[in-house]
Amino acid sequence: MKEMDPDEILRRNVRVLSEPTEAERMMTPPGVSPLPSVEALRELTELVKAVVFPDFFDRRRSCRSLRPAVVAVNLERVYAILSREIINGFQFDRHTTCDDAHARSSALALRFIDMLPEIKRVLYTDVQAMYDNDPAVDDYGEIILSYPVVQAMVCYRVAHALLGLGIPALPRIITELAHSQTGIDINPGAVIGEYFAIDHGTGVVIGQTCVIGNHVTLYQGVTLGARNFTLDSQGHPVNTPRHPILEDNVTVYSNSSILGRITVGHDSVIGGNVWLTHSVPPGSRILQRAAVEEK
Numbered sequence: 001m002k003e004m005d006p007d008e009i010l011r012r013n014v015r016v017l018s019e020p021t022e023a024e025r026m027m028t029p030p031g032v033s034p035l036p037s038v039e040a041l042r043e044l045t046e047l048v049k050a051v052v053f054p055d056f057f058d059r060r061r062s063c064r065s066l067r068p069a070v071v072a073v074n075l076e077r078v079y080a081i082l083s084r085e086i087i088n089g090f091q092f093d094r095h096t097t098c099d100d101a102h103a104r105s106s107a108l109a110l111r112f113i114d115m116l117p118e119i120k121r122v123l124y125t126d127v128q129a130m131y132d133n134d135p136a137v138d139d140y141g142e143i144i145l146s147y148p149v150v151q152a153m154v155c156y157r158v159a160h161a162l163l164g165l166g167i168p169a170l171p172r173i174i175t176e177l178a179h180s181q182t183g184i185d186i187n188p189g190a191v192i193g194e195y196f197a198i199d200h201g202t203g204v205v206i207g208q209t210c211v212i213g214n215h216v217t218l219y220q221g222v223t224l225g226a227r228n229f230t231l232d233s234q235g236h237p238v239n240t241p242r243h244p245i246l247e248d249n250v251t252v253y254s255n256s257s258i259l260g261r262i263t264v265g266h267d268s269v270i271g272g273n274v275w276l277t278h279s280v281p282p283g284s285r286i287l288q289r290a291a292v293e294e295k
Helices: 006-018 022-027 038-052 064-092 098-133 140-146 148-164 170-182
Strands: 197-199 217-219 223-225 257-259
Touching: 038 064, 038 098, 038 148, 038 170, 064 098, 064 170, 098 140, 098 148, 098 197, 148 170, 148 197
Parallel strands: 197 217, 223 257
Antiparallel strands: none
């Protein structure tokens, strides 16, 4: 067998891999690099956590009198990261030029920072909801430090705010960071009210056009998904409302799938392992049929 020449193999593959393919031309944004940094966005969400829960995730705070200084440092870093990453994210918007992105990035980053007090308020309602729904927890701090729903909801509420500001790419990257870390998949386009609880969390999926009211609780493995898609003339899916609406005070137990643009009325309970594809009125109790034991 002829001995392989490492230099020749390396040179050949450098040449081949450096030449843009048709698929690469189709998938790469038309702008110039750099593209958004996943690591920078991970740091952004950790900074937001430190600002929202200052006693838990920032070890620089040695006494309460220093909290304003620590928050100021973290917010300055949030502003710097977000201003830069907004510019990079706008490369996915084919209607925005590089000059437009630079001109808008600072103002959008500041608008996001102005939204942080409300994001903080709502996140504390989510922590309260977990405390109220889980008899296994004894302290709010235990939830904040260890429950995956906190990480998922910080990322979701940050991403949803950025999406509302019209910033492309960054929201989905942020929620997918939480998805990979927690197993909770929440599309940033979903609308989720206050006092939202996910117990255990692994395998929960919440689709893009879901609308969820206040005081809603989901258990592990719940899917709020689409039943089917509307296609355009080229056969591509059209982004129309296709996910469920859950009104206030709804509880959905583990491994249930609620599919399509249907409404689950307020104060309803959906039992475990239910497959639901039709709307149900307020106060409903939808349960799986009792198992039949064969003799």
